[in-house]
Amino acid sequence: MNPALQQLLTRFPGWQITDMAGGWIAFRSIRVRGDSGLSNVRCGATLHELAGNLQAESRLQKRVQPWQGNPSGGEDQAAGGGAGGLAVPGGRGVGQWEAFVGDVEAALQGQ
Numbered sequence: 001m002n003p004a005l006q007q008l009l010t011r012f013p014g015w016q017i018t019d020m021a022g023g024w025i026a027f028r029s030i031r032v033r034g035d036s037g038l039s040n041v042r043c044g045a046t047l048h049e050l051a052g053n054l055q056a057e058s059r060l061q062k063r064v065q066p067w068q069g070n071p072s073g074g075e076d077q078a079a080g081g082g083a084g085g086l087a088v089p090g091g092r093g094v095g096q097w098e099a100f101v102g103d104v105e106a107a108l109q110g111q
Contacts (some may be wrong), residue, residue: 004047012054015042024050037064 008017008026015026023045032038042057044050 002047008047008051008054011051012058015054017050026050026054 005017009015012026014029016029017024017026019025023043024047026042028040031040038061039057042050042053044053
């Protein structure tokens with residue numbers, strides 16, 4: 001495994017990271033509510049850029065959580081992926097899978 005990728009996975013637990021579409025994408029292992037103000041997907045053209053985006057998300061989460069409690073609401077837990085791989089949502093219905101794909105597409109369009 002790429003040492004920089006391993007370092008990111010260690011530094012940001014709770015995220016699954018994979019290369020995709022010429023860049024890098026991180027998915028939360030446990031999704032957060034849409035109204036939480038947090039992201040379920042973060043992207044970067046390089047691992048360095050992704051690290052900066054995940055750091056920004058961590059700072060935001062520290063500010064948001066005290067007021068909103070657990071942003072995941074205990075729902076929508078994704079199955080864990082392989083070492084550094086994509087966390088594929090196992091056992092989800094079609095509607096949940098379409099929502100997951102929609103999150104990824106929206107994140108990619110927002111770059």
